[in-house]
Amino acid sequence: MDKTVHDFIESGILEAYITGAASEQENQEVLYMKQHYPAVQKELKEIESSLELMARHMSIPPPPNLWDRIEDEISGLVKTDKHKPAEQERDYQHYQKQTTKPEPDYIEVEGQSSHMRIHKAWKWVFAAVFVLGKIFLGFAIYFYLENRQAQQNILELKQQLREVRGK
Amino acid sequence: MNLNIDRSPRLSSNDVLVTRALYYRYSSWLLGYLMAVVKDYELAEQYLVDIFKDVPSRLHEFTGSESSPWLCLQVLAKSKLKGYASALRASKAKTNFDSMERLKFDSYVDAMTTEQQIVFCGVYYYQKSTALLAQELNKADDEVKKILKEAFLMIKNG
Structure with missing residues (x-):
């Protein structure tokens, strides 16, 4: 490698450029060297990778509903396109729907890999299914015990009948 | 209207x-x-x-x-973060920059020397220029850039 390029890379000016800590003149110098020397370009990529490595290491997952909040705010700026593909049209309608409602009308259900959005009205259906399930369970237990009692009575009656016939 | x-x-x-x-x-x-x-x-x-x-x-x-x-x-x-960073820089100037607080956040910075921490955190988090850091640390600008380079090498080598 050219000594000038080597010294340039070793000076730390590239790191200052990437982090925005270099002066305007230094920035221009780096841009010139980047254009003319592939070694400089390669070194810049490596510095970027180091920053990415550090960022990944320090990452903190945002709350799951944060994108919805951002989407709500930016979807008001979305324009329609006559020749839009069907999928994009569907997405657009979804964004429009969200902006016209003052408060979210969905509850979040977290799955294994992604999220499922269902209408809040379903919570009453779930509640009704739960209550009916309990009622049916109660009936089932009651009739089971009744049936067992009846079977026992029949056995006793048969026993008594046999005793009467024996006499 | x-x-x-x-x-x-x-x-x-x-x-x-x-x-x-x-x-x-x-x-x-x-x-x-x-x-x-x-x-x-x-x-x-x-x-x-x-x-x-x-x-x-x-x-x-x-x-x-x-x-x-x-x-x-x-x-x-x-x-x-520009406004926030400048306010932070001003408060740090009054209370003397304490690089130790960075250690709570990342092990990469933890592995650096105090000087490397001051330069790296100054540049990366507080948006300081190397010229400003040189002034604060009473060093030449070239020297600060070299320290920054060393800090990046520490990150690269894990």
């Missing part, structure tokens, strides 16, 4: 989809960075929302730049 004309740029739904892809790829990285700067989860979250709200209208900066999307997002984050 206030005509209330909407002057905000109109976006295509494709811009939103690209922004969503960037969000799912980089939001956790960015939140980690923001947390390290502001040290307040709610504030960091608000900065994250503000940054991604601006992304759709600045997508040309991502596509036009040779830099990685992460670097473009960082530039955007730094411009949002």
Whole structure:
């Protein structure tokens, strides 16, 4: 490698450029060297990778509903396109729907890999299914015990009948 | 008379989809960075929302730049944090910069020498120029850049 390029890379000016800590003149110098020397370009990529490595290491997952909040705010700026593909049209309608409602009308259900959005009205259906399930369970237990009692009575009656016939 | 004309740029739904892809790829990285700067989860979250709200209208900066999307997002984050960083710099100047607080955040910085920590954190988190750091540390600008280079080598080598 050219000594000038080597010294340039070793000076730390590239790191200052990437982090925005270099002066305007230094920035221009780096841009010139980047254009003319592939070694400089390669070194810049490596510095970027180091920053990415550090960022990944320090990452903190945002709350799951944060994108919805951002989407709500930016979807008001979305324009329609006559020749839009069907999928994009569907997405657009979804964004429009969200902006016209003052408060979210969905509850979040977290799955294994992604999220499922269902209408809040379903919570009453779930509640009704739960209550009916309990009622049916109660009936089932009651009739089971009744049936067992009846079977026992029949056995006793048969026993008594046999005793009467024996006499 | 206030005509209330909407002057905000109109976006295509494709811009939103690209922004969503960037969000799912980089939001956790960015939140980690923001947390390290502001040290307040709610504030960091608000900065994250503000940054991604601006992304759709600045997508040309991502596509036009040779830099990685992460670097473009960082530039955007730094411009949002500019006021915060300068206030932070002023308060640190009064109380003397304590690099030890950085150790709570990342082991990469932990492995650096105190001088490397001051230079790296000054540049990366507090948006200081190497010239300003040289002045503060009473060193030559070239020397500060060399320290910054060493700090990056520490990160690269883990």
